[in-house]
Amino acid sequence: MSGPPALVLLTPNARKAAQMLMAAFPAWEVYAPDDAALVHALPLVPPGGKATDTIAALFLAGRPVIGICAAGILIRAVAPHLADKHSEPPLIAVAADGSAVVPLLGGHHGGNLLARRIATVLESAAAITTAGDLVFGLGLDEPPEGYSLGNPDAAKGFMAALLRGGKVRIEGDAPWLDGSNLPIDPEGALTIAVSPEEADETDPTRLVYHPRALAIGVGCERGCSPVELIRLVQGMLAERNLARAAIAGVYSLDLKADEPAMHELARWLEAPLRFFDAATLEAETPRLANPSDVVFAEVGCHGVSEAAALAAAGPDATLLAEKRKSARATCAIALAPQPFDGAARGRRRGALHVVGTGPGDAQWLTPEARIALAEATDWVGYGLYLDLYPDLAAGKTLHRYDLGEEETRVRAALDLAAEGKHVALVCSGDPGIYAMATLVFELLEAEPQRRDWQRLAIAVAPGVSAMQAAAARAGAPLGHDFCTVSLSDLLTPLDTILQRVKAAAQGDFVVAFYNPVSQRRRTQLAMAKDILLQHRDAATPVILARNLGREGERIAITTLGDLDIDAVDMLTVVVVGASASRSIELQNGRRFVYTPRGYEKKRTP
Numbered sequence: 299m300s301g302p303p304a305l306v307l308l309t310p311n312a313r314k315a316a317q318m319l320m321a322a323f324p325a326w327e328v329y330a331p332d333d334a335a336l337v338h339a340l341p342l343v344p345p346g347g348k349a350t351d352t353i354a355a356l357f358l359a360g361r362p363v364i365g366i367c368a369a370g371i372l373i374r375a376v377a378p379h380l381a382d383k384h385s386e387p388p389l390i391a392v393a394a395d396g397s398a399v400v401p402l403l404g405g406h407h408g409g410n411l412l413a414r415r416i417a418t419v420l421e422s423a424a425a426i427t428t429a430g431d432l433v434f435g436l437g438l439d440e441p442p443e444g445y446s447l448g449n450p451d452a453a454k455g456f457m458a459a460l461l462r463g464g465k466v467r468i469e470g471d472a473p474w475l476d477g478s479n480l481p482i483d484p485e486g487a488l489t490i491a492v493s494p495e496e497a498d499e500t501d502p503t504r505l506v507y508h509p510r511a512l513a514i515g516v517g518c519e520r521g522c523s524p525v526e527l528i529r530l531v532q533g534m535l536a537e538r539n540l541a542r543a544a545i546a547g548v549y550s551l552d553l554k555a556d557e558p559a560m561h562e563l564a565r566w567l568e569a570p571l572r573f574f575d576a577a578t579l580e581a582e583t584p585r586l587a588n589p590s591d592v593v594f595a596e597v598g599c600h601g602v603s604e605a606a607a608l609a610a611a612g613p614d615a616t617l618l619a620e621k622r623k624s625a626r627a628t629c630a631i632a633l634a635p636q637p638f639d640g641a642a643r644g645r646r647r648g649a650l651h652v653v654g655t656g657p658g659d660a661q662w663l664t665p666e667a668r669i670a671l672a673e674a675t676d677w678v679g680y681g682l683y684l685d686l687y688p689d690l691a692a693g694k695t696l697h698r699y700d701l702g703e704e705e706t707r708v709r710a711a712l713d714l715a716a717e718g719k720h721v722a723l724v725c726s727g728d729p730g731i732y733a734m735a736t737l738v739f740e741l742l743e744a745e746p747q748r749r750d751w752q753r754l755a756i757a758v759a760p761g762v763s764a765m766q767a768a769a770a771r772a773g774a775p776l777g778h779d780f781c782t783v784s785l786s787d788l789l790t791p792l793d794t795i796l797q798r799v800k801a802a803a804q805g806d807f808v809v810a811f812y813n814p815v816s817q818r819r820r821t822q823l824a825m826a827k828d829i830l831l832q833h834r835d836a837a838t839p840v841i842l843a844r845n846l847g848r849e850g851e852r853i854a855i856t857t858l859g860d861l862d863i864d865a866v867d868m869l870t871v872v873v874v875g876a877s878a879s880r881s882i883e884l885q886n887g888r889r890f891v892y893t894p895r896g897y898e899k900k901r902t903p
Contacts, residue, residue: 301327301361302361303326303327303362303363303364303388304356305327306330306342306349306352306364307366308365310331312394315366315392315393315420316366318419319419326364327340329342330342331349353371353375357375357386357387362387362404362412363376363388363390365389366392368391373402386407390409397420398422398425399424400424401413438456438505444637445507445510445637446544448496448497448506449501449504452502455502460488464487465481465483465488466483466486466488467490469490470492471509471635472492489505490505491504491506492506492507492509494508494509494511494544495538495540495541496541497541508543509637510543510546510638511544511611512546512618512631513640514630515603515604515606515607515632516531516549516627516628517551517554517603517627517628518560519627522559524558524559526559526625526626526627527560527627528559528562530624531567531629534619535631538631540618542567546611546634547564547570547572548563549573550574551579551602551606555647555648556754561647570641572641572643573647574605574644579601579606580600580605581609582599582604582609583601585617586600586604587620589601601621602628603621604617606630606644607631609643611633612638614634617632645718647753648714648715648717648719648720648750649715649721649756650712650756651674651721651757651759652723652729652756652759653724654730654733654758654761655671655683655687655725656767657726657848658846659767659848667759667760667761670757671690671724673720674720675719675721676694676714676719676720676722677691677697677721678699678724679698680700680701681699683725686726697711704734704737705737705741707723708738709741711738712754715751716748716751723738726764727762727763728760728761728762729759729761730760732812735758742756764812764871765782765812765871767847768843768873769810771853773891774890774893775892776873777893777894777895778876778894779806779808780810780876781808781809782810785813785815787822796825803829803834806833806834806876808879808893810871810874811872811873812871814871814872815866816868823863823866823872824863834858834877836858836860838857838858838879839879841871842872844869846871855889873891878893878894879892879893880893
């Protein structure tokens with residue numbers, strides 16, 4: 299499979315079944331016609347194309363396709379593209395009322411299992427037609443969660459041998475086979491083995507299932523080469539013939555959470571990377587094969603790689619491979635008695651995304667910001683901002699703060715991320731313009747002793763600023779040089795603010811004023827107006843943009859001379875044009891403001 303399953307519906311009467319599946323499988327992408335009225339649905343019909351074009355494109359991309367429609371529609375959509383049944387993704391038809399689920403293709407590539415899961419959600423039946431599933435009650439190429447088939451190419455011949463009357467013996471613990479109809483015989487000529495070791499691809503009489511039960515513990519010096527660490531782990535796996543598919547995760551000490559080599563190793567292994575604190579690793583000391591007082595003196599535990607592997611694999615784990623050293627890295631491998639969810643052991647590296655959500659209109663939310671909000675476990679921010687996108691807030695933990703608690707909320711966001719959570723610090727507009735991004739970096743610089751903050755993955759997702767939104771609504775006032783000035787004197791002395799206004803006026807910049815007034819502060823904007831009038835005409839256009847992208851949005855165009863301070867409040871952005879800025883009115887009565895860039899000179903003969 300390549301990418302998340304795609305849920306496709308062609309008519310609004312499939313909406314109920316679609317909503318049930320969307321709730322059960324939130325990671326799926328949904329494609330629907332406009333009249334289906336489904337939140338976050340992607341367009342089903344491409345410009346100038348047909349719905350079947352979208353279905354075919356998804357199928358060709360290797361995406362499992364679940365169509366809530368007639369089976370014939372799906373068959374006709376993909377029929378011209380059928381080539382190799384060994385590589386085709388699942389294609390599943392679901393009745394519009396959810397009463398039937400039919401895997402059409404890819405039954406042995408997850409289709410049968412996916413159909414059963416869909417049927418469970420819809421409280422219906424999956425129409426499984428593959429021979430092995432019907433005779434033996436399961437598909438041997440579809441092991442349960444926590445296991446993977448090491449030699450899938452042997453499954454077809456193996457199943458054929460069973461259907462011809464072959465007997466099978468079991469090596470290892472395979473609890474999912476207990477309720478099957480397999481002809482199990484300790485002397486059988488066929489073998490099903492459960493082992494972390496690589497399968498013999500040349501033996502058609504043996505199927506090998508890998509339990510996801512290996513924990514890879516690693517340690518390394520700061521700045522260790524990713525190549526060195528990967529080679530160390532690769533060599534230990536090869537020496538013991540261990541399958542990468544049996545790896546549940548990679549583990550280390552939390553002091554190494556920002557070590558690039560470890561993240562590269564986890565990507566190479568396609569395994570989760572998690573961390574333990576020193577106290578947790580120190581508790582594993584009695585089980586260590588190579589405890590070290592030197593390591594304890596340096597990091598607070600008697601071992602990193604062995605302890606991390608054992609801590610992850612659990613109290614009944616076996617240290618399969620003792621610590622091995624390279625020049626700057628160590629590795630150890632532990633085996634748990636049963637598969638385990640590697641991502642649920644230890645703590646992942648915390649992440650903080652400082653997210654700009656734009657002025658408020660969902661259309662202004664950038665794809666990067668939307669992804670950051672969707673992937674976060676926690677949202678932190680001013681309560682009003684957290685309520686702007688309720689559809690994305692489902693399942694998130696919301697941490698609300700009042701105005702004036704800026705440092706408190708940034709500290710809270712950093713602390714939550716340090717706990718291993720993925721945090722979105724939600725800001726309106728752009729987070730780097732009079733918002734929280736600067737305070738994040740200010741605290742990181744001011745408190746280097748907070749090592750847990752220093753190890754975080756930090757990113758800033760830009761947003762559409764109020765200045766940009768106001769300019770777009772009014773025309774193009776920022777077409778030439780411009781600047782922004784905040785008139786709030788809470789953090790900046792008034793003399794400094796007025797000095798900057800004077801410099802902007804003398805430089806003939808278009809000026810966007812943020813925080814122009816407040817309930818207690820009504821004089822700064824009037825002072826700025828007076829300064830600007832000393833350097834540009836009273837007819838200079840001025841834009842007052844209030845509540846941008848939200849209910850009650852208002853855009854007013856006036857002049858510098860007529861600017862009424864009482865018409866401005868704290869939700870207003872004021873944009874004052876430069877001497878070259880123009881206010882125009884079209885024949886339909888619409889007014890716009892723009893600032894020429896100088897192109898008229900090119901038009902002059």
